[in-house]
Amino acid sequence: MLELALQQVINGLLVGAIYALMALGLMVILGILRIINMAQGELYMLGGYFCYLSVVTLGLPYFPAIGVAMALTAAVGMLMDRLTVRPLLRRPFYMVFLSTFAVSIILQNAAELLWGPDPQTIPTPFSPWPIVIGPVFLTSQRLFILFAATLGAAAFFAFLRWTRVGMAIRALARDRDTALLMGIDADRIQTITFGLGSALAGAAGALLGAMFNVYPTMGQLPLLKGFTLVVMGGMGSVGGIFSAGLMLGVAEGLTAGFISTGYVDLVAFVTMLLVLMVRPEGLSKWGKAGA
Amino acid sequence: MPRVAAWTVALVALALVPSLMPNAYVQYVVNSSLIFAFATIGLNIIFGYAGQHAFGFPVFFGVGAYASALLAIDAGWPLPLSISFGAIVTGLISAVIGFPAFRLRGIYFGVGTIAYAYVIYIIAQNWVELTRGPMGIPLIPPIRMLPDDVEWLSRDTQVRLLVVAVIGLVIFVLDRLLSSPLGRAWLAVRENENLASSVGISPLRYQMSAFVLGAVISGLGGGFYAHYVGFVSPTELGFHYIGVLFIMLIAGGTSTLAGPLVGSVVFGVVPELLRVAEMARNLLLGLILLACITLLPEGLAGIWKRIGATAGFRRVFGQAVSGSTAADCGPTPPVEGVTPSTVAAASLELRGVCKQFEGLTALDDVSFAISPGEVVGLIGPNGAGKTTLFNIVTGVLAPTRGSIRYGGREIGGRAPHAIAALGVTRTYQITSLFPELSAADNIRTATHLWSYRNPAAAVLRTPRFRKIEEDIARSVDAILSLVGLQSNRETMAAALSYGDQRRLEVALALATGARLILLDEPAAGLNAGETEEICDLIRRLQAAGFTVIVIEHDMRMVMSLCERIIVLNYGRRIFDGTPQDAASNADVIEAYLGASAADA
Numbered sequence: 001m002l003e004l005a006l007q008q009v010i011n012g013l014l015v016g017a018i019y020a021l022m023a024l025g026l027m028v029i030l031g032i033l034r035i036i037n038m039a040q041g042e043l044y045m046l047g048g049y050f051c052y053l054s055v056v057t058l059g060l061p062y063f064p065a066i067g068v069a070m071a072l073t074a075a076v077g078m079l080m081d082r083l084t085v086r087p088l089l090r091r092p093f094y095m096v097f098l099s100t101f102a103v104s105i106i107l108q109n110a111a112e113l114l115w116g117p118d119p120q121t122i123p124t125p126f127s128p129w130p131i132v133i134g135p136v137f138l139t140s141q142r143l144f145i146l147f148a149a150t151l152g153a154a155a156f157f158a159f160l161r162w163t164r165v166g167m168a169i170r171a172l173a174r175d176r177d178t179a180l181l182m183g184i185d186a187d188r189i190q191t192i193t194f195g196l197g198s199a200l201a202g203a204a205g206a207l208l209g210a211m212f213n214v215y216p217t218m219g220q221l222p223l224l225k226g227f228t229l230v231v232m233g234g235m236g237s238v239g240g241i242f243s244a245g246l247m248l249g250v251a252e253g254l255t256a257g258f259i260s261t262g263y264v265d266l267v268a269f270v271t272m273l274l275v276l277m278v279r280p281e282g283l284s285k286w287g288k289a290g291a
Numbered sequence: 292m293p294r295v296a297a298w299t300v301a302l303v304a305l306a307l308v309p310s311l312m313p314n315a316y317v318q319y320v321v322n323s324s325l326i327f328a329f330a331t332i333g334l335n336i337i338f339g340y341a342g343q344h345a346f347g348f349p350v351f352f353g354v355g356a357y358a359s360a361l362l363a364i365d366a367g368w369p370l371p372l373s374i375s376f377g378a379i380v381t382g383l384i385s386a387v388i389g390f391p392a393f394r395l396r397g398i399y400f401g402v403g404t405i406a407y408a409y410v411i412y413i414i415a416q417n418w419v420e421l422t423r424g425p426m427g428i429p430l431i432p433p434i435r436m437l438p439d440d441v442e443w444l445s446r447d448t449q450v451r452l453l454v455v456a457v458i459g460l461v462i463f464v465l466d467r468l469l470s471s472p473l474g475r476a477w478l479a480v481r482e483n484e485n486l487a488s489s490v491g492i493s494p495l496r497y498q499m500s501a502f503v504l505g506a507v508i509s510g511l512g513g514g515f516y517a518h519y520v521g522f523v524s525p526t527e528l529g530f531h532y533i534g535v536l537f538i539m540l541i542a543g544g545t546s547t548l549a550g551p552l553v554g555s556v557v558f559g560v561v562p563e564l565l566r567v568a569e570m571a572r573n574l575l576l577g578l579i580l581l582a583c584i585t586l587l588p589e590g591l592a593g594i595w596k597r598i599g600a601t602a603g604f605r606r607v608f609g610q611a612v613s614g615s616t617a618a619d620c621g622p623t624p625p626v627e628g629v630t631p632s633t634v635a636a637a638s639l640e641l642r643g644v645c646k647q648f649e650g651l652t653a654l655d656d657v658s659f660a661i662s663p664g665e666v667v668g669l670i671g672p673n674g675a676g677k678t679t680l681f682n683i684v685t686g687v688l689a690p691t692r693g694s695i696r697y698g699g700r701e702i703g704g705r706a707p708h709a710i711a712a713l714g715v716t717r718t719y720q721i722t723s724l725f726p727e728l729s730a731a732d733n734i735r736t737a738t739h740l741w742s743y744r745n746p747a748a749a750v751l752r753t754p755r756f757r758k759i760e761e762d763i764a765r766s767v768d769a770i771l772s773l774v775g776l777q778s779n780r781e782t783m784a785a786a787l788s789y790g791d792q793r794r795l796e797v798a799l800a801l802a803t804g805a806r807l808i809l810l811d812e813p814a815a816g817l818n819a820g821e822t823e824e825i826c827d828l829i830r831r832l833q834a835a836g837f838t839v840i841v842i843e844h845d846m847r848m849v850m851s852l853c854e855r856i857i858v859l860n861y862g863r864r865i866f867d868g869t870p871q872d873a874a875s876n877a878d879v880i881e882a883y884l885g886a887s888a889a890d891a
Binding site (some may be wrong): 034084095105269270277 | 397
């Protein structure tokens with residue numbers, strides 16, 4: 001019983017860290033544009049496929065392939081911003097939202113046409129043999145994912161907190177008009193933000209896609225989970241989102257272990273809806289607690 | 292009635308022309324596209340007319356399909372009952388979801404509805420005892436209208452006749468609701484929620500009514516779908532359908548009667564006719580959605596309207612015919628009787644009103660009373676708490692302490708629309724109108740409180756409904772000429788000149804039938820001539836017995852209008868008396884000019 005619980009907690013931490021990466025990508029775009037990028041899930045999916053193709057087709061080792069996947073996903077994200085978000089900025093916000101929704105449909109089906117609906121496995125150098133620590137089984141791949149996701153979130157925090165571009169992103173998110181008056185180049189920052197948010201999604205896809213599989217619809221749930229974390233963790237709070245991610249992961253792991261695997265996905269939505277009932281505008285406002 | 296004739300011809304053609312192509316596949320594609328029209332019409336009510344971005348809303352189509360299928364199979368109900376009860380069940384589920392969801396704001400509302408949709412999807416996947424789980428429900432009893440041995444009318448044609456007839460009925464009902472207080476309230480909530488509640492429209496009530504009515508219509512379509520296709524699965528509750536229905540609505544044309552129908556038929560039939568693979572078809576649909584958003588914001592119906600407007604077809608397919616084009620100018624009518632006096636004039640009494648914002652005291656123990664028929668100026672330096680006071684009296688904010696009584700009734704902390712119903716309304720410091728409605732429709736919308744708000748009467752056009760709508764039309768004309776906007780009656784409020792907009796705001800306050808009107812800097816930004824027009828308007832309100840409280844910085848205007856002024860400074864009432872006394876009052880001079888001036 002306790003062994004199962006511990007094992008589920010560890011598994012949950014891992015998935016939760018990946019959700020958090022998705023959420024951080026959503027958060028910066030939401031902060032700047034006030035929209036949810038519905039294609040974030042497909043960017044995650046592309047991260048998985050780019051990594052797969054780099055390893056299988058180009059013959060790259062897995063670790064550099066993650067970097068390639070992040071770079072390519074960032075490029076797709078920036079292109080998406082140019083083609084489908086920029087032209088709509090003066091229109092009602094739901095038009096931008098629906099436009100990202102259209103991009104999501106397009107990317108998902110294009111992936112299915114290009115690479116087929118079957119799940120693909122990314123070959124990794126990790127040993128399949130588990131490391132046994134007391135009652136818990138761990139693979140080196142799981143440890144690596146947890147480590148990489150934590151590192152990614154920490155790097156992202158440092159970037160928002162201490163770089164000029166990070167500061168500009170926070171300023172735009174907090175008060176767009178004043179930020180513009182201070183001479184911040186909103187166009188350039190928007191491109192960077194899309195690139196950054198997409199790279200985070202790409203990294204998440206390359207990491208988790210290697211552990212499970214990559215397939216065209218793999219991004220749907222991580223997108224929604226990511227959004228619930230933005231609501232629960234609080235806009236603008238990297239630490240809040242990351243810890244909410246870990247908590248959600250653990251709660252899901254325990255639900256799967258002790259209640260039913262079918263209802264695992266309800267945990268996030270029900271929690272989010274409860275949070276929203278109490279705080280209809282989400283937990284915290286951008287910028288109050290720094291990054 | 293050329294409009295009715297055109298609709299009838301179009302619907303009959305929709306029902307009969309496909310029968311000329313006896314290919315079973317074509318029949319199937321056309322029929323299922325027509326069934327989707329229910330879902331797009333429902334979506335159009337909440338997303339188009341009421342302007343609520345309920346992105347997860349299309350799930351109710353699938354909910355209706357499940358409900359009707361289960362009622363028919365598990366409960367063994369006959370189809371007419373299962374389909375109509377399926378629609379009612381969908382409406383109930385939508386009410387349970389909508390009530391908490393409408394607490395959410397902005398993007399949180401949109402994504403909150405998606406989360407609800409996803410919860411429904413997960414339940415359909417996992418509650419196997421009820422929903423049969425991921426494999427779906429097969430062998431749903433088909434719609435049979437005529438005995439099986441009837442051969443002269445194919446089953447597909449029978450279904451299509453039924454579906455088109457019900458669509459016709461839905462559109463007829465919707466058309467009548469749209470040109471009734473209900474439809475005007477939907478548009479008002481979409482255009483400007485705060486102003487809507489100031490003129491007595493409860494935002495939640497009309498958001499909910501649009502949500503539930505839209506869900507019932509979607510659920511009705513879901514029922515037809517289940518019994519026509521014979522199979523429902525969680526796919527019908529999934530993301531794919533959300534995308535498809537939004538494409539049909541936006542590409543067809545939001546906020547138009549024909550748009551959803553056109554969109555459903557065109558985007559239901561065309562991808563099938565292209566005979567491309569399933570994946571490529573979805574890709575195509577995504578591209579169409581993107582293209583429509585960027586290139587065709589008004590949808591196909593928008594193109595139609597643009598052609599129509601130039602070729603003079605507008606008369607036939609355009610919006611409902613507006614009232615008489617009253618002759619311009621002429622003597623200004625008196626204010627008396629432009630609206631029926633449904634509420635009595637009453638006095639306003641504030642006692643010890645305080646308002647604190649996180650430690651900042653915006654109002655500190657403010658007390659005064661205003662009798663019916665007075666015109667009172669509320670002045671004070673910037674930040675003195677004048678607008679906060681208006682917000683508290685009209686229910687936008689609740690007081691921290693103290694009592695606000697109107698006609699002896701405590702109104703502190705009540706909702707703005709409830710206070711408006713007692714006869715208290717306001718205008719806003721920053722121009723606040725229903726921007727995309729015409730001047731006349733702005734005023735018509737503001738008559739909500741004394742309109743006949745029975746939806747059944749609106750659909751049946753009962754004598755009482757018609758009489759009150761005629762009264763409203765007369766009142767709109769009278770108010771338009773009162774504020775000098777007859778020649779702009781069909782101009783969109785957003786396109787009016789600034790001076791016209793400010794007078795239209797007063798016209799809206801007048802149209803509500805309120806007896807106490809709070810004007811927040813009505814002359815701000817106006818030139819001398821326009822200011823004089825507003826003053827003249829306020830004087831005529833006074834002559835007609837209205838009570839007016841006006842916040843104004845233009846002292847000449849205040850002096851000439853008000854027989855009494857109240858001065859606020861740092862949230863405290865420092866003066867209450869005649870304008871002449873105010874000019875010589877030491878506290879007032881100090882507040883405006885600083886201490887040294889008072890000493891001098």
